[in-house]
Amino acid sequence: MKDYQYLQQKYLVNTYPNRGLVLTRGKGVYLYDQNEEKYLDMMSNYGVNIFGYNHPYLLEKLSDQLKKLITLHCSFNNDTRAMSAEALxxxxxxxxxxxxxxxxxxxxxxxxxxxxxxATGKKKFIACNNAYHGKTLGALSATSGEKYRAPFEPLFWNFKHIAYNNLLELEKAIDDQTAAFIVExxxxxxxxxxxxxxYLTNVRKICDRARILLILDEIQTGVGRTGYFLASEKEKISYDIVCLxxxxxxxxxxxxxxxxxxxxxKIPKLIHSSTLGGNPLACGGILAILELLDEKTLKKVGRLGDYFIQQLKTVKLPLVKEIRGKGLMIGVELDDKRNEILRQLQINKILAIPAGENVVRFLPPYTIEKENIDLVIKKLKEILNV
Ligand SMILES: Cc1ncc(COP(=O)(O)O)c(C=O)c1O
Known part of the structure; x- marks a missing residue:
C-alpha cells in the first residue's frame, strides 16, 4: 500500500496540522481508515457532514443532479438553482x-x-474578539487573533474588535462611518x-438605532447545528445579512x-460574481438538505445536545473547567492537555476537534444516537481516569 500520509505531506502546502490518519471512506456516523479501522465521527468534518456519510437520500439527489448538470454560470437560469434559492x-x-x-x-x-x-456607502466594521469568520483577506480582517493576522497586517478592511456579549462596547465602537457589526x-x-x-435582540436594537447593518455569521451555527435552522431564529430578530x-x-x-x-x-450587476458559485450540483445538495432537515430532526439535535451536555457534566474532574454548548455544538474547556485528550480520543477511535486555546469541540452528525454519546462519555472517563 502506498504511504498516503507521506505523499500528502510531501505534495500539499503545509498549512494544516496533521492528525496522522489516512481516512478513505465513510458510512453512517463512521469514518474508515485504509486498514478498515472504524472511527466514530464526532466532528462531521468541522460541521459539514451533518447527515453522516452515504446518506441514501442525499446520495440519490446528488447523483441525479450530477447526471443532469454539474455547473452553470449564474447568468443562465437553472431549475435546481432557482428552487434551492426560493426554498432557502x-x-x-x-x-x-x-x-x-x-x-x-x-x-x-x-x-x-x-x-x-x-448598501451603506460606508467602510468601517465592528467584529468581536475571539471571532472566526474565515481566512481570505476580507474575512481575515473580521477574524480576531494575532496568530492568523500578524503576517498580513495592516489588513485592508477597517475593523474594530470589541468584547463578545458587551453591548456597551458595541455602542461606543460605532461612529458615522460604520457600515456593519458582524457576529457569530x-x-x-x-x-x-x-x-x-x-444578546442578538439587544444588538439588533443598537444597530437599528445607529443605522448600521447587522451581519450574522451562521456558517457554523446554522443549518440546524443548534437545534434550530438558524441559531438566531429563536430571538425572532429581523435580518440584514446572514451567512451560511x-x-x-x-x-x-x-x-x-x-x-x-x-x-x-443596492447591489449592482457584475460587482461580485463567482464562476462556480450557485452550481446546480451544490444547489441540488441544498434542496436535499432542506428536505431532510425537518422539525423532527431539529428536535432530535436539541434533545441529543442536551443529553450530551448533561452526560459530559458527569465527567467531573479537576482538568475539566467548563462545558458549554447549544444543540450539537459542544465544547469541553480543559485546564490543560487539550491536544493530548484529542489524541487519546483518536487512539480510542473517536474523532473530535480543537477550538479556542484549550477546548475539545464536538460537532457530530445529526444522525448520531444516544449510544454513540454514551461511548464518548465512557472513553472520556477512561482517558481522564475517573
Ligand atoms: C463562523 C465561521 N465563519 C466562517 C468560517 C469559514 O468557513 P470556510 O472554512 O468554509 O471558509 C468558519 C469556518 O469554520 C466559521 O466557523
Missing part, C-alpha cells in the same frame, strides 16, 4: 429576500462585507462561547450570503 430564502425568513451563492464560508463573508459597503450567534472556533440571553456554509449543500462546497430587500437593491 423562505426557510430563513426574518426579512431576507435574496441569496448570493459562493463556494465556502469565507467567500460568503467576503460577499457580505462588500454588500454592506454597497455562538462563537465556534473561538471555543464555543455562548451569547447572553437576548459548511453542511448546507450536503458536503458539496458552498457559501451563501442572504440579504434583505433593502440591501439587495
Amino acid at each position: 430564502v423562505k426557510r430563513c425568513a426574518g426579512g431576507l429576500t435574496q441569496v448570493y451563492f459562493s463556494n465556502s464560508g469565507t467567500e460568503a463573508i467576503e460577499a457580505a462585507l462588500k454588500f454592506a459597503v454597497l 450567534p455562538v462563537q465556534g472556533e473561538g471555543g464555543i462561547i455562548l451569547p447572553d440571553d437576548n 456554509g459548511k453542511g448546507l449543500a450536503g458536503g458539496i462546497p458552498i457559501g451563501a450570503s442572504l440579504v434583505s430587500q433593502k440591501v439587495a437593491l
Whole structure:
C-alpha cells in the first residue's frame, strides 16, 4: 500500500496540522481508515457532514443532479438553482429576500462585507474578539487573533474588535462611518462561547438605532447545528445579512450570503460574481438538505445536545473547567492537555476537534444516537481516569 500520509505531506502546502490518519471512506456516523479501522465521527468534518456519510437520500439527489448538470454560470437560469434559492430564502425568513451563492464560508463573508459597503456607502466594521469568520483577506480582517493576522497586517478592511456579549462596547465602537457589526450567534472556533440571553435582540436594537447593518455569521451555527435552522431564529430578530456554509449543500462546497430587500437593491450587476458559485450540483445538495432537515430532526439535535451536555457534566474532574454548548455544538474547556485528550480520543477511535486555546469541540452528525454519546462519555472517563 502506498504511504498516503507521506505523499500528502510531501505534495500539499503545509498549512494544516496533521492528525496522522489516512481516512478513505465513510458510512453512517463512521469514518474508515485504509486498514478498515472504524472511527466514530464526532466532528462531521468541522460541521459539514451533518447527515453522516452515504446518506441514501442525499446520495440519490446528488447523483441525479450530477447526471443532469454539474455547473452553470449564474447568468443562465437553472431549475435546481432557482428552487434551492426560493426554498432557502423562505426557510430563513426574518426579512431576507435574496441569496448570493459562493463556494465556502469565507467567500460568503467576503460577499457580505462588500454588500454592506454597497448598501451603506460606508467602510468601517465592528467584529468581536475571539471571532472566526474565515481566512481570505476580507474575512481575515473580521477574524480576531494575532496568530492568523500578524503576517498580513495592516489588513485592508477597517475593523474594530470589541468584547463578545458587551453591548456597551458595541455602542461606543460605532461612529458615522460604520457600515456593519458582524457576529457569530455562538462563537465556534473561538471555543464555543455562548451569547447572553437576548444578546442578538439587544444588538439588533443598537444597530437599528445607529443605522448600521447587522451581519450574522451562521456558517457554523446554522443549518440546524443548534437545534434550530438558524441559531438566531429563536430571538425572532429581523435580518440584514446572514451567512451560511459548511453542511448546507450536503458536503458539496458552498457559501451563501442572504440579504434583505433593502440591501439587495443596492447591489449592482457584475460587482461580485463567482464562476462556480450557485452550481446546480451544490444547489441540488441544498434542496436535499432542506428536505431532510425537518422539525423532527431539529428536535432530535436539541434533545441529543442536551443529553450530551448533561452526560459530559458527569465527567467531573479537576482538568475539566467548563462545558458549554447549544444543540450539537459542544465544547469541553480543559485546564490543560487539550491536544493530548484529542489524541487519546483518536487512539480510542473517536474523532473530535480543537477550538479556542484549550477546548475539545464536538460537532457530530445529526444522525448520531444516544449510544454513540454514551461511548464518548465512557472513553472520556477512561482517558481522564475517573
Ligand atoms: C463562523 C465561521 N465563519 C466562517 C468560517 C469559514 O468557513 P470556510 O472554512 O468554509 O471558509 C468558519 C469556518 O469554520 C466559521 O466557523
